Amino acid sequence: MLAIAFWLCVACVVYPYLVYPLILAGLVRKRVRLVPHGGGHRPSVSVVLTARNEAASIGRRVREFAALIAESGQPGEIIVVSDGSTDGTANAARAAGVEIVRVLELPDNVGKAAALSAGCNEALHEVLVLADTRQTWAPDALERLLENFADPTVGGVSGHLILESGPGILAGVGLYWRFEKWLRRTESCLHSSIGLTGAICAVRRGLFRPIPRGTLLDDVYWPLLVVMQGYRIVHDERARAFDRLPDRVRDEFRRKVRTLSGNFQLLIRLPSLLIPWRNPIWWQFVSHKLARLLVPWTLLGALGLAAVLEGPLYRALFLIQVVTYLVGLAGVLGFGTRSRAISVASSFLVLNTAAWMAFWVWFSGRASQTWGKVAYEAPGAGFLEDAV
Incomplete structure (x- = not known):
């Protein structure tokens, strides 16, 4: 029974990072749902920007x-x-100095989700274009987003966020982000992406639903509601925005804790996501989002079980796990940060530690609390990143 439990733990680790992507790639090779980009109707737009204490950067973004x-x-x-x-x-x-700008001042800090809902409620045009204050968009990004709405089955579009990653562990996080973008792009070819990039996205105004106050993953919440109304969320890599990772590992760690806490919160706020006949992308949601939340627990299980199981195979597997974690820890402490293998091992350790901690943040009821800000500098502009 211990051996069966060990291999189940291994399967739970391998499935979201290897098996699911391979199955997804195989399915897309047989059935691709492409979005026609040429010609057709291009809708009018309402760009909605939410900002809190962004006086230094808001003028640049408005222009x-x-x-x-x-x-x-x-x-x-x-x-x-x-x-x-x-x-x-x-x-x-x-x-x-922009005539088409309207400013909505909220007297109290209600959080991004509620502020975004308030802004979208004031919009007058066909498509809502949502963005943050810190990134920069490519000159043709808006046009590329709008081209997707020529397809009547498309309800929302995610652009392509290009990150300038830092050295060491953050280089491994950058590699993880490229993997994540590939998954989203491939899922949208099959049906719909699981969530999108809040820094560059758009949605038909008639499909947008208000986001409950305190929702952490607004860029997953409303896209899933669009999908559950029978429309697609697609990823268009031609629509590009530019950003960078924070300089410090702890800032990226805190950001991931915040994001992953939001996944637990999402299950409570949208329980119908777990019902296959209500959620058209149930399999993708479970494989992409939920399976990853199990990984830190199954990693601990695999380590503990390998330690007590007898035989040379399990001793070797136990040793491999210990060495991998020590290598990852060395990278976290700043040793060997120029090595790609060490940066990947370190980022995997950091991301899964964040996933483990995210559960306890959510369980303790802190997931809906106000999140502070961590200051760091982006290429060509200063910006602030939300963090726990």
């Missing part, structure tokens, strides 16, 4: 989106939602 809307040739507006800002964010948005 950037005004130029993108003008380049697209479509009617549009920019809605800036100042979420209880105390640094003059609203005034900075108005001072950007």
Whole structure:
């Protein structure tokens, strides 16, 4: 029984990172649902930006989106939602000198989910374009997003976020992000992506539903509701935005704890996701999101079981696990950070430790609390990243 339990733990680790991607790739080779991009109707747009104490960067983003809307040739507006800002964010948005900008000032800090819902409720045009204040978009990004809505089955679109990764462990995290983008792109070829990139995305206004206050994964919550209304969420790698990872490992760790806590919260707020006949992408959701939440627990199980099982095979597997964790720990402590193998092992250790901690953050009821900010610098602009 211990041996069976050990191999079940191994299977739970291997499935989301190897078996599921291979099955997905095989299915897509037989059945691809492409989105026609040429010609067709290009809708009018409402760009919604939520900001809290972003006076230093909001003007740049407002002017950037005004130029993108003008380049697209479509009617549009920019809605800036100042979420209880105390640094003059609203005034900075108005001072950007853009006629099509409207500013919605919320007197209290209600969080991104509620602020986003308030902004979308004020929108007048056909498609809501959602973005953050810190990134930069490619000149043709907005046009590329809108082209997808020529397909009436498409309800939402995710763009392609390109990260400039840092050295050491963060290089491994960058590799993980490239794997994640491949998964989303492949899932959208089969049916729909599981969530999208909140930094560059769009949705038909009639399909957007208000997001409950305190929701951490707003960029997973509303896309899943779109899918459950019978529409697709697709990934368009032609629509590009640019960002970078934080410089410090602890900041990335805190960001991952926040994100993964949101997955547990999502199950409570949308329990129908677990019902196959209610969720058209139930298999993808379970394989992509839920299976990863089990990995830190099954890693611990595999380590403990390999330690007590007898035989040379289990002793070897126990030794491999111990060496892998020690190598990962060495990378976390700053040793051998130029080695790709060490950076990958370290990032795997950091990400799964964050997944383990995320459960306890959610279980303790802290998942819906206000999240602080960690300051770091992006290429060409300063920005702030939410963190636990």
